[in-house]
Amino acid sequence: MELNSPIRELKGIGEKTEKLFQKIGVYTLRDILLHYPRDYVKFPERKYISEVAVGETAAVVVRIQNTPLVRKTRRMQITTTHAEADGVTMQFIWFRMPYIKNMLKPGNVYVFYGKVIAKNKDLAMEQPTIYTAEQYDSVENNLTPVYPLAFGLTNHAVQKAVRQALASDELLKEYLPEELLQKYDLIPYAEAIRQIHFPDDMAHLIVARRRLVFDEFFLFILNMRKQKEITQKEENPFTLVDDDFVEQLIGQLPYPLTGAQKHTLEEIRADVHGNYVMQRLVQGDVGSGKTIVAFLAMAEMAHNGLQSAIMAPTEVLARQHYETFLENCRQFGLDIPVILVTGSLTPKQKRDAYERIQLFPNAMIIGTNALIQEKVIYQNLALVITDEQHRFGVKQRERLALKGCHPHILVMSATPIPRTLAIILYGDLDISVMNEVPAKRLPIKNCVVNTAYRPKAYNFIQKEVAAGHQVYLICPLVEASENSDCENVTDYTEKLRSQLDERIVVACLHGKMKADEKNRIMEQFLKNEIQVLVSTTVIEVGVNVPNATVMMIENAERFGLAQLHQLRGRVGRGDAQSYCIMVNGSDSGQVSKRLQILNKSNDGFYIASEDLKLRGPGDFFGIRQSGVMDFKLGDIYQDAEVLKQASEECDAILKADFLLETEQNRGLKERIDSYWQEQSGMLNL
Numbered sequence: 001m002e003l004n005s006p007i008r009e010l011k012g013i014g015e016k017t018e019k020l021f022q023k024i025g026v027y028t029l030r031d032i033l034l035h036y037p038r039d040y041v042k043f044p045e046r047k048y049i050s051e052v053a054v055g056e057t058a059a060v061v062v063r064i065q066n067t068p069l070v071r072k073t074r075r076m077q078i079t080t081t082h083a084e085a086d087g088v089t090m091q092f093i094w095f096r097m098p099y100i101k102n103m104l105k106p107g108n109v110y111v112f113y114g115k116v117i118a119k120n121k122d123l124a125m126e127q128p129t130i131y132t133a134e135q136y137d138s139v140e141n142n143l144t145p146v147y148p149l150a151f152g153l154t155n156h157a158v159q160k161a162v163r164q165a166l167a168s169d170e171l172l173k174e175y176l177p178e179e180l181l182q183k184y185d186l187i188p189y190a191e192a193i194r195q196i197h198f199p200d201d202m203a204h205l206i207v208a209r210r211r212l213v214f215d216e217f218f219l220f221i222l223n224m225r226k227q228k229e230i231t232q233k234e235e236n237p238f239t240l241v242d243d244d245f246v247e248q249l250i251g252q253l254p255y256p257l258t259g260a261q262k263h264t265l266e267e268i269r270a271d272v273h274g275n276y277v278m279q280r281l282v283q284g285d286v287g288s289g290k291t292i293v294a295f296l297a298m299a300e301m302a303h304n305g306l307q308s309a310i311m312a313p314t315e316v317l318a319r320q321h322y323e324t325f326l327e328n329c330r331q332f333g334l335d336i337p338v339i340l341v342t343g344s345l346t347p348k349q350k351r352d353a354y355e356r357i358q359l360f361p362n363a364m365i366i367g368t369n370a371l372i373q374e375k376v377i378y379q380n381l382a383l384v385i386t387d388e389q390h391r392f393g394v395k396q397r398e399r400l401a402l403k404g405c406h407p408h409i410l411v412m413s414a415t416p417i418p419r420t421l422a423i424i425l426y427g428d429l430d431i432s433v434m435n436e437v438p439a440k441r442l443p444i445k446n447c448v449v450n451t452a453y454r455p456k457a458y459n460f461i462q463k464e465v466a467a468g469h470q471v472y473l474i475c476p477l478v479e480a481s482e483n484s485d486c487e488n489v490t491d492y493t494e495k496l497r498s499q500l501d502e503r504i505v506v507a508c509l510h511g512k513m514k515a516d517e518k519n520r521i522m523e524q525f526l527k528n529e530i531q532v533l534v535s536t537t538v539i540e541v542g543v544n545v546p547n548a549t550v551m552m553i554e555n556a557e558r559f560g561l562a563q564l565h566q567l568r569g570r571v572g573r574g575d576a577q578s579y580c581i582m583v584n585g586s587d588s589g590q591v592s593k594r595l596q597i598l599n600k601s602n603d604g605f606y607i608a609s610e611d612l613k614l615r616g617p618g619d620f621f622g623i624r625q626s627g628v629m630d631f632k633l634g635d636i637y638q639d640a641e642v643l644k645q646a647s648e649e650c651d652a653i654l655k656a657d658f659l660l661e662t663e664q665n666r667g668l669k670e671r672i673d674s675y676w677q678e679q680s681g682m683l684n685l
């Protein structure tokens, strides 16, 4: 078997199970080995049935008195037995497992593992896992992996598949040079993968994770540095006229540009008028006004008869940009074709859009990543603006090159990160920083409160709505969940409707809705037909409704600081005073320390540097969500030290052997070659 072999080659995976695995993005053995657990559970110490409580996941020691009974109903066979101790009775029930009857021998002692529930005055367990005392000895205190799953796929099935894949030892060849492993005390690759799935104990898990985080950062940076060497020498194929077109547009704006906007625009313009193709990152704080900078850069292309495209991370944002760009063109009196391309267009609308793209060599094109996926034929595509999540790798550039395009690339990021980290992570790009918000704006007023504050908050919301403003209310979950007591948008919307004045329109928005429905709700919110929007974090990035003045975040403790800062950035975008109410549902001191950082400051760059100080390698299961680049395991804040080490080593290796031709780098060369294939698969590009 090879890493690229389909998982169907594993025992027990037929066509149906294979489809379920595909739903979680697992097609090959490599995929299953890299499908890391999202959590680990520890098997509890054994207890007697008189010691457990309803709701607890327990391992109870039970002596079986009688042979279990099997009862047939119309739909299934049900096997039951029970045990008693100290006056407490517990029922054990298994559905569709009649063979259990012969497994359990009266008089023997077993350990049953499962969730304790209440049933007809007794305690009960449904479908408990059965262990003999010796079997439980071997798992007690073990860390059992919990995997991300799809409906119909069990954790057990994933574990079984991973175990089989791990058995083929030759699959996981070491590729880091021996010297490096020794220098940083990194364990071998195969061992790290084994331990991340089935750790012997916490100590093993920690070293396995460290090795794999190092790999993630190292491969990412190495690839980026190599890419930089190739792209930075690309000559600029576009010639632009040197006139005052952009200055004239700036003169017509209803507001003066901030210093940071002017500065960034100058840097962009110097690039596109220069000798080489632009590769630039704009790091802009929330609300710093990146959209107008993007628009002006694209307008200059159109003015020169060239096409430009902006790729937004979500459909909602693409539409918002589209509306803004149409409006801008109208206000400036510009006759530029503005074309929208997203996944939810009807086939006819898509065909029309493609036709117009072919027809107008000076079009401004706006879309989601459908822009490079679909069969779009560009004319003179000279500038592509994208967000950091869709940051272009070799594959995406190749794809555009195949369409005959070698555009300037501008990456826009709304997640401020400390400069030390930005230089490492965006080493292939020149960086412009927009750390200024328009001067006229009033700073947002913040408060961190507990749940007892809610009635006051609802009163305040009513007052703001009465004054003509709008409100966002954020909950972490879409609907109620057994595994979490966090607030959910579905129930919260109902609750708010019953608590607020009935004239206030409350609506709900979340990522599981269809694109059409999301668009409709956002449009209604924009027109103030909805006053209170109860939403998950789908509205986090980029949504611009300047009339919204209150952001209330439930379970604020569940979000990373960068994410909270982004959410808060949805208000304070207009002239009115805005407010952010963070409801802390936890009583941990550490959480409240983190939230105080936000309470104190509205400056994203300051928050990011404080976040870096506050976090360290100790927060193993802490909140990741730094908001920047989704590494599978690595977190740029928590693992900042490893990130720096990986960066230094990449520099050293490339300096000594840029083409990775020496014997000791041979494994690395092979690994890097397959790297982007995996990455573009992950990004679904």
Ligand SMILES: Nc1ncnc2c1ncn2[C@@H]1O[C@H](COP(=O)(O)OP(=O)(O)OP(=O)(O)O)[C@@H](O)[C@H]1O
Pocket: 255, 256, 257, 258, 261, 284, 285, 286, 287, 288, 289, 290, 291, 292, 414, 438, 439, 541, 542, 543, 544, 546, 569, 570, 573
């Ligand atoms: N210099 C300025 N003065 C006043 N208002 C401005 C200025 N620049 C932009 N704006 C307005 O500020 C609002 C926010 O701008 P924009 O949507 O571009 O923010 P952004 O940088 O994309 O922020 P985010 O990343 O939070 O979405 C818009 O309504 C825009 O018209």
